[in-house]
Amino acid sequence: MKRLWLWMVVLALLLLPAGVKAAPKGKVVLGMAGALTTFDPHTFSSLPISMHHPNVFETLLARAPDGSMTNQLAESYKMVAPTVWEFKLRKGVKFSNGDPVNAEAVKFSFERILDPKMKSRQYRYFKSMAKLEVVDEHTVRIHTKKPDPMLPPFLAIYGFIVPPKYYKQHDKKHLSRNPVGSGPFVMKKWRKGQEVVYEANPNAWRKPRVKTAVVKFIPESTTRVSALISGDVDVIDNLPPALSERVRAGGKTDVIAKQSPRTNYILMVIKEGAPWMDVRVRRAMNLAINREAITKNVMMGFAKSVAIIQGPASFGFNPELKPYPYDPAQAKKLLAEAGFAKGFSFDVYIPRGRFMMGKEALEGIAGQWAKVGLKANVRVMEWGAMKKIIFSKYKKNVKPFLYYLARMNTAFSAEHMFAGAISSRSAYGGFRDKGVDAMINDARSTLDNKSREKKYQEIARVLRHEKVPIVPLYQTFRIFGANKKIDWKPRADGKLIAAEVGLK
Known part of the structure; x- marks a missing residue:
C-alpha cells in the first residue's frame, strides 16, 4: 500500500506542467x-x-x-x-x-x-x-x-x-x-509607518523568492545599521558611507554598493517675493557650493556631481554640460548685482532619513552658502509634513522656500526627470516656464530617436546656462547592508524589491 502511494506521488509530480515552480519557502x-x-x-x-x-x-x-x-x-x-x-x-x-x-x-x-x-x-x-x-x-x-x-x-x-x-x-x-x-x-x-508583511500569492505566475517578506520602516540610519548587525533585519537600504566599515566588521554582514541614476538636488519655489526670482541669484547659489568637497567629505566618494538633473545613463544626457564650478567670488558679485550684497535668509526643508546623508550634505551646503552671505535655516521634517508644505508652495500666504529632494531616473530618460522636477505640471517642482514646457512636450512627441535625443540635450543646455531652475548636486550610489545568508544583487534602477530577495 505504501509503495502504491509513493508511485502515485511520483506520477503526480511528473505530470505537473513544466512552468510550475515549487512553492517559495523561507x-x-x-x-x-x-x-x-x-x-x-x-x-x-x-x-x-x-x-x-x-x-x-x-x-x-x-x-x-x-x-x-x-x-x-x-x-x-x-x-x-x-x-x-x-x-x-x-x-x-x-x-x-x-x-x-x-x-x-x-x-x-x-x-x-x-x-x-x-x-x-x-x-x-x-x-x-x-x-x-x-x-x-x-x-x-x-x-x-x-x-x-x-x-x-x-x-x-x-x-x-x-x-x-x-x-x-x-x-x-x-x-x-x-x-x-x-x-x-x-x-x-500593514502598520503604517512601521512595517508591511507580504506573503506569497498562490495565484501568481511569477513566484517570489521567499514565502514571507517583512519590511520594517526605520528612518534613522544608526538604528537601521544596529538592526542589521543584531540580526533583526537581513537587508537595509540607504546605508550611510560613514557606517559602512561598521557593517563590514560585523562578520555576518557585508556592504553592497552600486551607482544609481538617483539625482539629489535643491529646488526653489520661484515666485514673487523670492530673492531667487532673479536668475543671477539662482546662479550665485549654485556657484557658492563646493560639490567636490561635499561628494568627497560627506558622501565619502559614493556620489558624482551632475550638471543639471540627469546622469550619463539617461537617454538625452548632454555630455557637453559640466557641473557648476565652485566660485564664491563670482557668487558674491552676482548677489551684489542683483541687490543682495548683504545676502538674505531663507528656509530650506529636507525630509528626515529619506536621502542618504541628505541632512549632513545640506548642512555642509548651508555652511558654504553662509560664506557668501546666504543664511539657510535647515529644517528637518517628517516626509508627510514636508509634502503638505511643498504642495502649498504657491499659496499667497506661504513664504518662498527651498527644499532638498532626490529623483530616481527609473525610466532612464531625460523626460522622466524633467516631468518630475522641471515641468510646470510637476507636483514637486518649483519652476514654471511655458517655453520650457513646450520644449519638453515637443521632445516627448518626436518619434526619431536621434532627433528626440538632441532636443533633450538642448533642453538641458537651456536649463543649465539660461534658466537655472534648480540647484543640481550629484547622483548617489545606492548603498545596502546585507546579511551574508541573503542571495540578492542591487538593481540598476536602485530599487529594493522584496520579491527579488532570496536566501542562499
Whole structure:
C-alpha cells in the first residue's frame, strides 16, 4: 500500500506542467528608510511606492534588474500606427482574488489613472493617452493624442493593472489599505509607518523568492545599521558611507554598493517675493557650493556631481554640460548685482532619513552658502509634513522656500526627470516656464530617436546656462547592508524589491 502511494506521488509530480515552480519557502526581513503612504497603485508616485507596489501589482512592461526593458503582463507589444500601441496580454493570469487579468482590466486601470477625480500624481506619465480600445480578451490598444515614444518606458514604472469589479466596489480609503493585484506577493498586514508583511500569492505566475517578506520602516540610519548587525533585519537600504566599515566588521554582514541614476538636488519655489526670482541669484547659489568637497567629505566618494538633473545613463544626457564650478567670488558679485550684497535668509526643508546623508550634505551646503552671505535655516521634517508644505508652495500666504529632494531616473530618460522636477505640471517642482514646457512636450512627441535625443540635450543646455531652475548636486550610489545568508544583487534602477530577495 505504501509503495502504491509513493508511485502515485511520483506520477503526480511528473505530470505537473513544466512552468510550475515549487512553492517559495523561507522569510526575509528588510529595513528601509522610506515608508510608503498608500497601497492604492494609481494615486501617488515616489521611490518608496515604486519599491513596494511591484510586490503586489504588475505592469504591462517592466525593467529587468540590469535596467533593460522587458515584458510583464504584456506578452508582446508593437506600434501599429504613430499614435496607436497594441499589447498582447499573457493568457491564464489571475489576480490574487481569482479574477482574470484581461484587456478590460487594462482599460479600467488606465482610465482610473486618467480620471480627473482621482487627481493622480501618475497622470503626467500617461497624459498623452486619448483612449483605450479592447480588441479582444487578451488584446488592448492604447491610442495617444500625438506620437509618444516615451510611453513604453513609463509603462515599465507605473500603470499597475487592477481587477475592475473589486476596485469599483470599494472607496478610495478601503483600497488604499486593501490592495488586490497579480504580483508575486499579497499584502497581509500593514502598520503604517512601521512595517508591511507580504506573503506569497498562490495565484501568481511569477513566484517570489521567499514565502514571507517583512519590511520594517526605520528612518534613522544608526538604528537601521544596529538592526542589521543584531540580526533583526537581513537587508537595509540607504546605508550611510560613514557606517559602512561598521557593517563590514560585523562578520555576518557585508556592504553592497552600486551607482544609481538617483539625482539629489535643491529646488526653489520661484515666485514673487523670492530673492531667487532673479536668475543671477539662482546662479550665485549654485556657484557658492563646493560639490567636490561635499561628494568627497560627506558622501565619502559614493556620489558624482551632475550638471543639471540627469546622469550619463539617461537617454538625452548632454555630455557637453559640466557641473557648476565652485566660485564664491563670482557668487558674491552676482548677489551684489542683483541687490543682495548683504545676502538674505531663507528656509530650506529636507525630509528626515529619506536621502542618504541628505541632512549632513545640506548642512555642509548651508555652511558654504553662509560664506557668501546666504543664511539657510535647515529644517528637518517628517516626509508627510514636508509634502503638505511643498504642495502649498504657491499659496499667497506661504513664504518662498527651498527644499532638498532626490529623483530616481527609473525610466532612464531625460523626460522622466524633467516631468518630475522641471515641468510646470510637476507636483514637486518649483519652476514654471511655458517655453520650457513646450520644449519638453515637443521632445516627448518626436518619434526619431536621434532627433528626440538632441532636443533633450538642448533642453538641458537651456536649463543649465539660461534658466537655472534648480540647484543640481550629484547622483548617489545606492548603498545596502546585507546579511551574508541573503542571495540578492542591487538593481540598476536602485530599487529594493522584496520579491527579488532570496536566501542562499
